[in-house]
Amino acid sequence: MDGLSRPVRSSSITLRDVAGVAGVHYSTASKALDPTKERLVSLATRARVREAAATLGYRPHLFARGLRRGKTGMIGLILPDIGNPYIPPLVRSLREVLEADEMTAIIVETEDDDRRLVRALDSLAALRVDGVIAGCARIGDEDRLEEFDREVSPVVLAIRRLPGSRLSCVSADDVAGGELAARYLVGLGHLRLAQLEGPADVQPFLDRSEGFSRALSAQRRCELLEVGERAAHPSYDEGVRLAHALIGRGEPMPTAIFAHNDTMALGAIDALHSSGLRCPQDVSVLGFNDSPLAERCTPALTTIRTPSGEIGRRAAAAVLARIRGEEVGDQLTTPALVPRRSTARALAVGPARPPSSSRRKVTVR
């Protein structure tokens, strides 16, 4: 009678419709269509129901099913920035694992902003996601994330670990990555080095710093030059800014720079370039992550690979396990050095200087 209150689209085919065509009760149709329950239904009925479903184009209403079963089949994926080239491969691998379990990922972005995180968590709670993969954790987020884990659904950390939290985490071994960076550059003969550090509220950057400077201090004669500040965001623009800060100090330039991610490394290379310094001839630059753009730039970027595919797969498997009620431990993947063109042997001769400053000295003297 009330045409307006009914769904308009033809394809809101329901189990009732299927059952009607097949001539059975809709609960029987439900069982016939459920692989785990089909054995409760006679072969003949099964066939009839399936045919009816096929000809009608029936699709189970996932959220109706979810409501009944007490789950939604949705996983929240909280990311700081989907524009970071490291992210898409990770999202893809993660989604593959989720989809194999009929789960769908909902991506929300925080842009490393507190209020956005709160809002993201709010919506995911209202959506009743079955679990969350948080790739956005900043030091200080422990409580919020753990509360969600306690009150709504399981949360696992990915990429960014949170030492002060009991939430399990899948990430790279960033300390080892920093060490690897240092040892490689030292092996190339570099004695004066610097690092462009990511924000201090993100543990991986702290870890990379620690690994790098620790491995360096184990070497005699190696000097770690201070940039004086860290990046506000681990972005190209900040890479440019910090590199210029380094150049502008007036002190001798390092012969090698370790940037805390690939994007900052690209910024640094372009900044060097625009200051008349060549990479790698004057200054070697080493990135971190091995995101897709690392091999697609000039010079191709030497970097530390932190396998995003594997981290994505493991993180997905970890939430799925926690949803099943299993406990999962932390998982660190081992980073690997990928040598390309942006690093070179240190020259035996004296320190490179920004052309302008060396020119200045020449004219002054």
Add this chain to the structure above:
Amino acid sequence: MDGLSRPVRSSSITLRDVAGVAGVHYSTASKALDPTKERLVSLATRARVREAAATLGYRPHLFARGLRRGKTGMIGLILPDIGNPYIPPLVRSLREVLEADEMTAIIVETEDDDRRLVRALDSLAALRVDGVIAGCARIGDEDRLEEFDREVSPVVLAIRRLPGSRLSCVSADDVAGGELAARYLVGLGHLRLAQLEGPADVQPFLDRSEGFSRALSAQRRCELLEVGERAAHPSYDEGVRLAHALIGRGEPMPTAIFAHNDTMALGAIDALHSSGLRCPQDVSVLGFNDSPLAERCTPALTTIRTPSGEIGRRAAAAVLARIRGEEVGDQLTTPALVPRRSTARALAVGPARPPSSSRRKVTVR
């Protein structure tokens, strides 16, 4: 009794719980909490219900509500590739508009693969999304997309129009963009030009080709060199490949190249570079889209801006309108030229040639 079948988490606070604490029927609680219905409830009750909801931390179960109301609050966003730097800004702007209407976007990727499109549409149908924004349309997808629009929920096209379809579309005016590219390069004095074309099953690339070559043929003395093939994907790698194809022909090089998107332009620049040709001194390169990386590379890329923020917002507004039952027309946004460092005046002197081939000629002669 049966502890196992009930939700475990404390926060599955339901309307019943709230009503219990407030001492009212749960239907009354529902009204008290609904801004559009709160006037049906006495002030005192309203206050009590709200307080109960707040102290219990009640959140409406969005999918339960959706089931009752016949909508889910979800919009499917079908994209070929979230790794394309043009995409994140578009996703962000689009999401802003959707969120203002309490809608959530579900992103699925097709990688321009037929089977993935089918699967994507399948899942979105099972999710009963209220609408779809398809940024993945390839020529030939008309039927599938229109069927979804007819049977499941409204589909609007974004970025890629589909001339053979009645689905409404929000995109850039790609023909005008191609013309703009041609006129700009001609204005710089270039007489021998080439374009690196994207796949022929994507209308925007066809449009860019058409605009470019049409504007060029209107000029006397301008020559459009044939590359001989199009890109299989509009990617960096294909940009590299096509540029090498151009260089390897043995014919004189163009002095300006129009790449059908920024990513291909970057590939082309790197390919030129690795062949000893400088951009822009030897060859100017013009991109398309003005994705974020265009201003963050060396040389900064001259490109055609097709405002992703605006396209995203309009596309979101368009689905929302269609969901409300309104018809919406096609919308073309006007592209604009963004001059940067990768293009320069054509030299008055003779054609640039790949160094190797010119060297060869020198030694041979």
Add this chain to the structure above:
DNA sequence: CTGAAAGCGCTTACAG
């Protein structure tokens, strides 16, 4: 202004 009932589309014990 409040409550009781029906129902969104499904699943799942429970009878027969």
Add this chain to the structure above:
DNA sequence: CTGAAAGCGCTTACAG
């Protein structure tokens, strides 16, 4: 093997 019933959490006519 099949069906009838209850219920997931909500909203919304409909009575009172």
